[in-house]
Amino acid sequence: YLLCASGDFVKVYSVNTEETLRLMGGHADLVTGIQLNPHNHMQLYSSSLDGTIKLWDFMDGIPIKTFTVGSKLLALYTPASAEDSVFVVIPKKGERDTFQLVSVKLTKGAGQDLEAKELSVVLDGVGASMKHIAFGREGAYVASVKDVNLQVYFFKRKLLNRFSLSTMKTKGGDNHFSCVVCHPTEDCIATGHADGKIRLWRNFHHRKEYTYSTLHWHHDIVMDLAFSVEGTRLLSGGVESVLVQWHNESSCQKDFLPRLGSPIEYISMSSDGALCCTLHTDNRITIINSNLRFSRSIQGLIKSRDVKTGLAVDPRTKALVLNGEPGHLQFYSLQSDQQLFSLDIVQRQYIHQAGLKQSDLVKVAFSAQGTWLATVEESEEVTDPELQLKLWFYHEEMQSFQLNTRINTPHDNHITDMCFRDMDELGDDSLILVTTGRDCVFKVWVMVEDTDPETQQSVSWSCDFVGSYHNYQATNCCFSEDGSLLAVSFEETVTVWDSLTWDLKCTFCHPPGNIRNICFGRLTCSKYLIGATDYGFLCCWNLLTCALEWSAHLNVVVLQPDPLSEHIAAVSWLSKESSLFVFKPNEPRPIYIQRNLCKEKILLAAFVPRDEPEIISSEKYLWLRKSQLFFLTDTQELMTLSTKSLEERLTPSSKQLAVEESLPVTPFSLLLGKHRHQQAQEDIDLGKPVVHNKQEQASPAVKELLHTPAHVLPSASFLCTIFINSLLISKENKSAEEVADEVEMESEKAEDDSDEEDATEMEQEDTSHMELLGEMTCKLSKSQEKELRKIRKTDYSWISAF
Numbered sequence: 001y002l003l004c005a006s007g008d009f010v011k012v013y014s015v016n017t018e019e020t021l022r023l024m025g026g027h028a029d030l031v032t033g034i035q036l037n038p039h040n041h042m043q044l045y046s047s048s049l050d051g052t053i054k055l056w057d058f059m060d061g062i063p064i065k066t067f068t069v070g071s072k073l074l075a076l077y078t079p080a081s082a083e084d085s086v087f088v089v090i091p092k093k094g095e096r097d098t099f100q101l102v103s104v105k106l107t108k109g110a111g112q113d114l115e116a117k118e119l120s121v122v123l124d125g126v127g128a129s130m131k132h133i134a135f136g137r138e139g140a141y142v143a144s145v146k147d148v149n150l151q152v153y154f155f156k157r158k159l160l161n162r163f164s165l166s167t168m169k170t171k172g173g174d175n176h177f178s179c180v181v182c183h184p185t186e187d188c189i190a191t192g193h194a195d196g197k198i199r200l201w202r203n204f205h206h207r208k209e210y211t212y213s214t215l216h217w218h219h220d221i222v223m224d225l226a227f228s229v230e231g232t233r234l235l236s237g238g239v240e241s242v243l244v245q246w247h248n249e250s251s252c253q254k255d256f257l258p259r260l261g262s263p264i265e266y267i268s269m270s271s272d273g274a275l276c277c278t279l280h281t282d283n284r285i286t287i288i289n290s291n292l293r294f295s296r297s298i299q300g301l302i303k304s305r306d307v308k309t310g311l312a313v314d315p316r317t318k319a320l321v322l323n324g325e326p327g328h329l330q331f332y333s334l335q336s337d338q339q340l341f342s343l344d345i346v347q348r349q350y351i352h353q354a355g356l357k358q359s360d361l362v363k364v365a366f367s368a369q370g371t372w373l374a375t376v377e378e379s380e381e382v383t384d385p386e387l388q389l390k391l392w393f394y395h396e397e398m399q400s401f402q403l404n405t406r407i408n409t410p411h412d413n414h415i416t417d418m419c420f421r422d423m424d425e426l427g428d429d430s431l432i433l434v435t436t437g438r439d440c441v442f443k444v445w446v447m448v449e450d451t452d453p454e455t456q457q458s459v460s461w462s463c464d465f466v467g468s469y470h471n472y473q474a475t476n477c478c479f480s481e482d483g484s485l486l487a488v489s490f491e492e493t494v495t496v497w498d499s500l501t502w503d504l505k506c507t508f509c510h511p512p513g514n515i516r517n518i519c520f521g522r523l524t525c526s527k528y529l530i531g532a533t534d535y536g537f538l539c540c541w542n543l544l545t546c547a548l549e550w551s552a553h554l555n556v557v558v559l560q561p562d563p564l565s566e567h568i569a570a571v572s573w574l575s576k577e578s579s580l581f582v583f584k585p586n587e588p589r590p591i592y593i594q595r596n597l598c599k600e601k602i603l604l605a606a607f608v609p610r611d612e613p614e615i616i617s618s619e620k621y622l623w624l625r626k627s628q629l630f631f632l633t634d635t636q637e638l639m640t641l642s643t644k645s646l647e648e649r650l651t652p653s654s655k656q657l658a659v660e661e662s663l664p665v666t667p668f669s670l671l672l673g674k675h676r677h678q679q680a681q682e683d684i685d686l687g688k689p690v691v692h693n694k695q696e697q698a699s700p701a702v703k704e705l706l707h708t709p710a711h712v713l714p715s716a717s718f719l720c721t722i723f724i725n726s727l728l729i730s731k732e733n734k735s736a737e738e739v740a741d742e743v744e745m746e747s748e749k750a751e752d753d754s755d756e757e758d759a760t761e762m763e764q765e766d767t768s769h770m771e772l773l774g775e776m777t778c779k780l781s782k783s784q785e786k787e788l789r790k791i792r793k794t795d796y797s798w799i800s801a802f
Contacts, residue, residue, distance in 0.1 A: 002277065002298075003044060003058060004285065005031040010046050012058055015275065015287060018298050020337055022061040026054060033076030033130055035086075041271070047076035047088055053104065053116065062708075067106055067116035074099065075130040081139030081155075084108070089126060089133065090119075101126045101133060101144065123153055123160075131179040131224055131266075136187065143189050145177035150191065152204050161207050173197070181225040188249075190234060192222030198236060200249055215251045217244055224266050228290075229273035237264030237278060245292055257292045261325075282325065299339040301332050303636040308362040311606035311632055315370035316394070318608055320630065320638075323361055329375065334608060334630070343401055345375050345390065359386065363415055367431060368422040370394060373401050374433055376415045385414060389435065389445075391461045405461040407445075411437030417476045421483045421499065432499065433461070434486060436474035442467050442488050444502070465502050469495050480520045485543070487529060489515035494531055496543070506546050510539045517559035521585040525566045528585035532556035538570060540585050550588040554581065560605040564626040567591070571602045571631070578602040578633075580641075582623050592620055594641075600633035616643050 001021070002013040010031060012022040029049035037043035037055065043064065044056045049072045055065040071090040078086050085105045092098040105118040126133060127146045135142050144151045150163040165175035174194040181190050189201040196218030204210045218238045226235045234246040241260045247253035262282040269276045275295065278286045283300040304323035312321040314331060319340050324330030327346030332339050345361050363376035373392040378385045389410040392401035414437060421432040433445040444465040450457050468474075472490035479486055479499065486497045494508040494515055513535025521528035528549065529541045536555040541548055558571035570581045578601060582592035607627040616625050621643040631639045713719065 001058070002285070002287070003034055003036075005034050005046070006300075007031070008048070010034055010044070010056065010058070012061070013285075013298060015296070018296055018338070022058065024056055024058065024061050024063070026063050026066070027052065032074050033088075035076050035078040036271075038078055038080035045076060045078055045086060047073040049073065053086065053088070053106070063112070065106075066113045067104070068113070069104055069116050069119070074128050075133065077133065077135060079135045079139035087122065087135075087142075089128060089130075092124070098124075099126050099128050100124055101142070123151060126151075132177070134180045134182045134189070136182040136189070137185060141182075143180050143182060145180045145191055148175050148177065150177065150180075150189075150201070150204075152189070154205070161204060161210075163201075163204065163207075163210060178221050179224050181227055183231050184227055184229065185231045188231075190225050190227070192225050192236065194221045196220055196222060196238065198222060198225065198234075198246075213249065215246055215249070217251075217254065223264055226267040226269050226276065228269060229271070235267050235269075235276060237267055239263040241280075243267075243278060243288065243292070255292050257288060257294065260286055300337065301638055302330050302339070307604060307632060307636075308360070309364040311604045311630065312364050312366060313606055313608050315366055315368060317370075318611075320606065320608065321364060321366070322604075322632075327359065327361060327377070329361060329364060334628075341400075343392075346377050359388075363418055365418050365420055365433070367420045372420070372431060374418060374420070376410075376418065376435075378414065387411060387415065389415070391433075391445075404457060404459070407461070410435060410443065410463075411439045411441070413438035416474060419477055419479060421479045421486075422481075430483065432464075432483075434477050434479075434488075436477045436488060438473050440468055440471050440473055440490075442474045442477060467497065467502060467504075469493065469504075469507075475515060476518045478519055481522050481526050485520070487518050487520065489518050489531070491515070492533075494518055494529065494541075496529070506543075508539075508541045508546075508548070510537055510548070510551060513537065517556065519559055519561045519568065521566060521568070522561060522563070523566050525585040530559065530561075530568060530585055532559050532570070540588070549585075552588065558602055558605045558631075560607060560629075562607045562623070562627050564607075564609055565623065567623045569605060569607070569629055571597070571605060573601050592623060598631075598633060598639065600635050600637065602631045603634055604632040606630050614643065618643065 002015050004011045004013065008025060008027050008029060008031060010024040011020055012024065013019065014021050027046065027048035027050050031046055031048050033047040035045045037045060042057065042059055044058045046054045046056065048054075051068060051070050051072060053067040053069060053073065053076070054063050055067075056063055069088065069090075073088045073090060075089040076086060077088070082103070085103050087101060087103055089099050089101055092100050100121050101123040102119045102121050104116050106116055107114050107118070122142065123144050125146060126144045132146060133142065133144045140156065141152055141154045144153075148165045148167050150165075152161045152163075153159070154161075167175065176194040177191055178194055179192040182188070183190070187202065187205070189204060191199045191201065193199065196216060198215040199212045200215070201210060201212045215234075218236065218240060220239045222236055223238045224236070227233070228235070232248065234249065236244045236246065241258070241262055241264065243257040243260060243264065245255040245257075247255075260278065260280065261284065262280040264278045265281055266279040267276060268279075274290050276288050276290070278288065280286065282302045284302075285298040286294065287296040287298075289295050302324040305326075307323050309321070309323050309329070313319070314321050317331065317333070317340060319331040319333050321329060321331055324339075324342050327344065327348060329343040329345050330339055331341050331343070346359050348359060357380045359377050359379045361375060361377050363374075365374045366372070371394050373394070375390045375392065376387065377390070378387045387409050389407040390403060391405040391407075393404045394400070395402045416436050416438060418433060418435040421430060421434075431447055434442055435445070436442040443463050444467075445461050446464040447459045448462050450460040467488070469488075469490040470493075472493065474488055474490055476489040477486065484499055485505070486499050488495050488497065491514045492509050492511055496505045496507070497503065498505055508529065508531070510531070510533060513533035515531050516534045517532045519530050520526065521530065527543050529543055531539045531541070532554075533539070536553055537551055538554045538556050539548060539551045554570065555572050555574050556570045557573045559568065560571075561568045566584045566586075567582055568585065570583070572579050572581065576599070577596045578598050580592070580594040580597045581590045583590040607629055609627050613625050616622055621641075624641065624643055629641050633639065
């Protein structure tokens with residue numbers, strides 16, 4: 001298994017299949033460190049900025065203990081020499097940007113949530129990164145680096161040695177420490193530096209007689225170091241995207257694994273030494289064999305420098321499509337949380353050097369069926385950019401997009417927006433692509449028959465119409481749902497055009513301010529056009545009356561319509577917080593408001609259609625039934641709104657060993673469940689009473705027994721008594737109705753058996769009704785009860801004849 005901290009969660013991957021096996025959640029903030037329990041390798045410790053340390057059984061995805069420390073935890077260490085304590089890095093109270101390494105004693109107790117307030121300071125003035133601290137052989141000492149200083153603290157001798165390097169940058173050298181790691185079997189410390197050098201420190205038990213040797217290959221900062229399990233090899237990585245393996249601490253004996261794609265941030269070795277993995281800046285994990293051969297790669301969502309394409313959705317795979325590697329388009333699966341594939345659009349080698357003006361991908365659009373893809377690439381020149389518009393066709397046999405048409409300089413200035421006409425029922429003959437540019441025109445591109453025999457393709461794309469409005473810059477464009485109208489915004493004005501004749505039908509404006517976003521309503525709201533201005537107004541125009549329907553003062557930065565419903569999501573940015581408003585164009589009052597959605601600024605949003613409509617119990621989330629809304633912030637974080645609580649979302653992974661009331665998901669269980677559902681529906685249709693189990697809520701003892709991993713349970717003989725007692729129904733506290741029934745039954749023992757059975761049945765029904773009502777009722781006299789019995793014995797079957 002490969003364990004990885006990812007946001008607020010801890011992910012468990014399969015090394016063989018690259019699949020995400022479990023998603024362990026429970027922390028309320030960013031997970032800052034994960035370490036295996038040195039005394040039980042089936043368990044995992046995790047630390048978080050929420051101030052808690054959690055102990056997990058990662059095989060089952062179940063949290064065992066939660067220790068509350070209180071302070072923010074920035075790093076976590078679990079040396080084997082510490083019996084009942086761990087080491088964490090916390091901020092120093094009263095001082096800004098100053099951190100301490102402290103030892104936390106993990107208290108022992110029966111409960112799951114425990115307090116861990118017993119802290120002892122080990123080192124002051126340490127770095128906040130996990131790479132700045134390392135524990136030595138058998139936990140005898142700890143080394144810490146910060147700036148140009150190295151600290152080594154010996155636990156038994158309680159001795160602290162400090163070593164400093166020169167701060168002078170001579171001949172391009174920079175002695176600032178970047179990382180530290182300790183040899184597993186010898187007293188040796190390896191440190192990485194900002195100038196690419198690696199220093200191996202020895203004899204550091206003495207403050208003045210210490211020595212170090214230098215290894216140098218990296219031309220820039222050494223990002224991380226790692227020793228092999230036996231200590232004979234040292235691995236290093238940096239911005240060169242090359243993993244370097246040093247043998248026997250010699251600069252002459254080294255191996256390389258180049259072209260790993262992006263700078264290496266972290267290096268980790270497996271406990272048996274057979275594998276190592278590298279974490280890269282593009283959110284990718286590479287698994288490498290011990291002989292320095294590439295094995296597997298787990299690619300998440302690539303963090304691009306700037307997502308210029310926006311968030312698009314591939315209609316074929318329902319994958320999220322956006323900028324990936326420079327010049328590439330990444331297709332990211334939201335279900336598997338992995339990249340499906342990457343499409344090279346620019347098809348040029350990207351050179352990682354500051355100051356170079358290179359081409360990059362800026363716009364992307366899909367046709368309704370996903371058969372056509374349009375991309376725009378431009379150089380980074382501000383005044384005279386090189387523009388290329390490319391049309392790609394999806395090849396079914398190749399299962400990939402193939403370049404169909406390349407158009408050089410489609411506009412004389414930057415392209416601001418583009419969209420396809422979405423008309424599913426008319427097929428490819430109705431396909432139209434519209435592009436808008438800062439050259440004050442919009443252009444219409446259509447498919448034509450390709451007569452060039454060398455191209456070996458039947459169709460290509462060419463310009464069919466060029467439109468403009470008073471020499472204003474064209475900023476946005478979109479088609480109506482039926483494709484009959486095209487809306488194009490020109491600075492402060494929105495123009496509406498007939499898509500068949502390209503006649504200008506009407507114009508709308510709401511000064512002051514330029515139009516920032518526009519979109520048409522859908523389904524029952526298709527007669528409305530929505531626009532947002534950069535002066536903080538959200539406007540709704542009626543296309544039938546050509547008048548303003550309503551407007552609201554709202555600083556909308558993102559306007560995103562749901563393709564499967566009438567709902568439109570608007571994200572505002574005000575007072576350094578993002579808020580979400582969901583509304584229908586025919587109703588100016590929002591149906592959903594979420595203020596302070598996140599502290600980061602939301603730049604992009606997209607509705608992704610669900611495979612099947614979700615069953616939502618809460619009325620306020622009904623607008624998410626058919627689609628799911630995703631956001632991308634300015635810090636490159638992808639977020640979504642969930643209709644379920646955290647516990648509900650994590651139930652499948654955290655209760656795999658529990659015996660649930662529902663059957664396991666197998667073909668037989670699905671068939672049986674369907675049969676039971678049909679039978680229950682027939683009973684309801686026939687008017688049969690539905691019998692509910694009164695013991696739906698299982699006892700806490702049973703739940704605890706079923707949800708606790710087997711290897712941490714006590715013996716069966718100890719649990720037997722507790723388990724049997726939990727199944728018994730307590731009769732100690734009897735209600736007033738039950739006491740009255742017992743007295744009454746004793747007083748009427750002389751009566752005949754039939755009367756006694758009737759009385760008992762009636763009393764039980766009365767008791768059940770009284771329990772439901774939850775209140776005391778007046779007790780009947782004996783004569784009244786006898787009258788009721790006579791009425792019950794009367795035969796009323798003759799009524800059925802009528």
